[in-house]
């Protein structure tokens with residue numbers, strides 16, 4: 420097996436082990452392969468290896484790479500279907516119209532104004548995009564995301580919009596080696612996620628909790644994550 424294949428296998432093995440520790444089903448965890456720092460060639464390789472969910476954090480690159488991959492996949496007999504693209508980075512309102520046509524899930528919705536723009540563009544395009552509410556659980560001022568205390572209210576407001584589907588929540592842990600800090604942050608996210616679900620202000624489709632990157636995905640699984648966003652553990656080194 421090639422190097423990328425081995426790395427993916429290792430990540431999947433770690434996902435299974437973490438699931439085993441907390442009695443979760445690995446089949447219910449989605450691996451989004453974050454391709455922002457790799458080549459088109461490598462992206463095609465991971466698609467051939469069976470990865471169907473891919474993530475980018477910048478609009479320009481997402482547009483370019485998804486178009487290139489779309490062309491390549493058409494003539495690639497080893498690939499049966501186009502990948503789904505996830506927008507995982509900060510999204511500006513004036514770029515919404517470029518993102519919606521190429522993404523299956525926007526992880527980074529964190530203001531009412533952004534949500535309104537997504538709803539407006541969705542009406543024009545005749546689509547109903549799935550979005551996640553990005554919550555700032557690390558309390559780092561430079562991070563994007565709605566503050567924990569304002570999240571329930573924003574979820575409530577998003578729920579009233581007809582042309583998008585609030586599919587869950589996303590969060591990022593702070594950049595630290597301190598596992599207790601990361602764990603506390605993910606635990607806070609899980610608690611908030613359950614709280615919003617329990618309030619019944621959101622529909623039954625509020626099911627996804629996107630948390631966990633290369634350095635902390637095993638902790639995230641233990642804390643209830645359903646979507647992992649992993650880049651460097653697959654592509655670097």
Ligand SMILES: *Cc1c(COP(=O)(O)O)cnc(C)c1O
Nearest residue numbers: 453476507632633648649650651
């Ligand atoms: C880059 C990025 C990731 C992946 O990070 P790695 O540490 O490379 O796994 C996940 N989420 C977001 C929002 C990112 O920008």
